[in-house]
Amino acid sequence: MAAAAKNAPDKRRMILDAAVRVFARQGFHHCRVSDVADEAGVAYGLVYHYFDSKEEILNTLFLERWQIMLDAIGEIDARELPSRDKLRSVAGFIIDSYQHDPDLMKVIIVEVTRAANSFGAVHLKEIRKAYDGIAAIVEAAREEGSFKSGIPSEFAAMCFYGAIEQLLTGWIFELLPRTDADYERAKDLVVEAICGGLENGVTSRPAASG
Amino acid sequence: MAAAAKNAPDKRRMILDAAVRVFARQGFHHCRVSDVADEAGVAYGLVYHYFDSKEEILNTLFLERWQIMLDAIGEIDARELPSRDKLRSVAGFIIDSYQHDPDLMKVIIVEVTRAANSFGAVHLKEIRKAYDGIAAIVEAAREEGSFKSGIPSEFAAMCFYGAIEQLLTGWIFELLPRTDADYERAKDLVVEAICGGLENGVTSRPAASG
DNA sequence: CTCCAGATTGACTGGTCAGTCAATCGTTCG
DNA sequence: CGAACGATTGACTGACCAGTCAATCTGGAG
Numbered sequence: 401m402a403a404a405a406k407n408a409p410d411k412r413r414m415i416l417d418a419a420v421r422v423f424a425r426q427g428f429h430h431c432r433v434s435d436v437a438d439e440a441g442v443a444y445g446l447v448y449h450y451f452d453s454k455e456e457i458l459n460t461l462f463l464e465r466w467q468i469m470l471d472a473i474g475e476i477d478a479r480e481l482p483s484r485d486k487l488r489s490v491a492g493f494i495i496d497s498y499q500h501d502p503d504l505m506k507v508i509i510v511e512v513t514r515a516a517n518s519f520g521a522v523h524l525k526e527i528r529k530a531y532d533g534i535a536a537i538v539e540a541a542r543e544e545g546s547f548k549s550g551i552p553s554e555f556a557a558m559c560f561y562g563a564i565e566q567l568l569t570g571w572i573f574e575l576l577p578r579t580d581a582d583y584e585r586a587k588d589l590v591v592e593a594i595c596g597g598l599e600n601g602v603t604s605r606p607a608a609s610g
Numbered sequence: 611m612a613a614a615a616k617n618a619p620d621k622r623r624m625i626l627d628a629a630v631r632v633f634a635r636q637g638f639h640h641c642r643v644s645d646v647a648d649e650a651g652v653a654y655g656l657v658y659h660y661f662d663s664k665e666e667i668l669n670t671l672f673l674e675r676w677q678i679m680l681d682a683i684g685e686i687d688a689r690e691l692p693s694r695d696k697l698r699s700v701a702g703f704i705i706d707s708y709q710h711d712p713d714l715m716k717v718i719i720v721e722v723t724r725a726a727n728s729f730g731a732v733h734l735k736e737i738r739k740a741y742d743g744i745a746a747i748v749e750a751a752r753e754e755g756s757f758k759s760g761i762p763s764e765f766a767a768m769c770f771y772g773a774i775e776q777l778l779t780g781w782i783f784e785l786l787p788r789t790d791a792d793y794e795r796a797k798d799l800v801v802e803a804i805c806g807g808l809e810n811g812v813t814s815r816p817a818a819s820g
Numbered sequence: 821c822t823c824c825a826g827a828t829t830g831a832c833t834g835g836t837c838a839g840t841c842a843a844t845c846g847t848t849c850g
Numbered sequence: 851c852g853a854a855c856g857a858t859t860g861a862c863t864g865a866c867c868a869g870t871c872a873a874t875c876t877g878g879a880g
Binding site: 426427428429430484506510514515516517518520521524527528531538541545546547548550551552554555556558559560561562563564565566567569570572573575576586589590592593594595596597598599600601 | 639
């Protein structure tokens with residue numbers, strides 16, 4: 401069986417990967433299960449051999465990836481780093497995730513985290529963990545005095561996460577340029593914008609001049 | 611006919627208002643046209659007397675309200691005000707809109723501006739105008755030197771708008787407190803967070819010490 | 821009162837699609 | 851070989867629902 405798993409293509413995985421492409425292209429509601437099966441090169445019925453329903457496919461994709469992000473946030477928070485650098489790492493992780501697999505991130509954001517009436521409500525607990533993780537980083541910064549005490553940490557976390565998600569939305573809608581350099585630059589810019597602020601002042605990093 | 615319009619309830623308006631409540635409660639995809647008709651206290655067929663399709667109802671709701679917001683942004687930008695105060699006015703307008711009619715704003719955000727695979731793509735041009743309007747405010751601030759030149763204005767606009775929309779999302783999901791005082795406070799906080807930044811520095815307003 | 825046009829009604833239709841299931845295939849083991 | 855069992859197939863079904871339409875109502879004009 402171990403040998404079989406090595407030789408045979410993992411059909412379950414193929415279905416999940418195909419679902420990412422189909423959901424990203426057509427949206428969860430505008431595609432049929434047969435589209436996913438066709439994209440995976442697999443018979444219709446096999447989808448139901450591995451998954452109980454169309455929704456379970458999306459739930460699986462979301463939970464799989466979201467847990468990785470939650471782990472990353474927790475790991476970043478545990479490092480010995482200035483708070484700004486922690487937030488920069490979180491932003492970097494999310495942007496890297498998009499750069500590495502834009503279809504998957506599109507599906508997760510569009511079909512789950514922003515879908516208040518369907519999957520968003522189902523996974524609210526998990527989604528909230530990410531906000532809480534970011535808020536914890538901000539809270540530590542407030543306590544040590546590097547961040548303003550007047551802005552509640554959970555409020556700041558929403559602003560920070562919202563800004564990042566909006567950047568991904570800009571890329572998804574092709575409203576923002578999408579070269580590797582743009583992704584890389586965005587990591588610094590979003591942290592500079594949210595931590596340092598848009599206004600001229602003294603809090604910005606002495607980064608490259610351009 | 612003028613008298614008729616005065617006496618008779620405007621059924622078309624009743625259908626639109628009912629649609630807002632139904633779409634907000636169940637989501638566009640998870641409700642039936644008959645739900646809207648029932649909520650409006652109107653026969654099923656009358657919905658199709660006033661609208662060509664279920665989608666047209668949502669399009670109408672979105673365009674009606676979005677145009678008001680675009681007008682508001684344009685009007686705010688034309689005022690003689692410091693850039694930060696302009697952004698504060700934009701944030702205030704959007705938050706007031708949510709406070710005044712949370713169902714409508716929920717529908718617009720969840721079903722349109724964040725629905726990349728359906729209505730979001732259809733109305734991308736209109737959605738973009740809002741980003742551009744905010745970017746224009748930021749751009750003027752950069753030129754006069756009050757905002758950092760290192761952060762592109764369209765990038766800053768996405769961060770600012772994203773932060774606001776995420777706040778609304780927090781209220782929609784009931785993750786953030788929703789008293790009148792919270793809404794009022796959020797207007798200042800979001801501007802302080804994005805313009806002044808989360809870090810301690812010299813750019814924050816000398817506001818009340820709360 | 822009659823006629824007309826637009827408003828209103830709700831039963832019905834046509835198409836779509838998620839999910840089922842009986843049949844077939846392929847592999848392993850006795 | 852052949853039994854056994856999971857993997858795989860795809861035709862089929864049952865439910866659902868957007869949109870149609872012929873009938874009815876209503877109110878004003880002549």
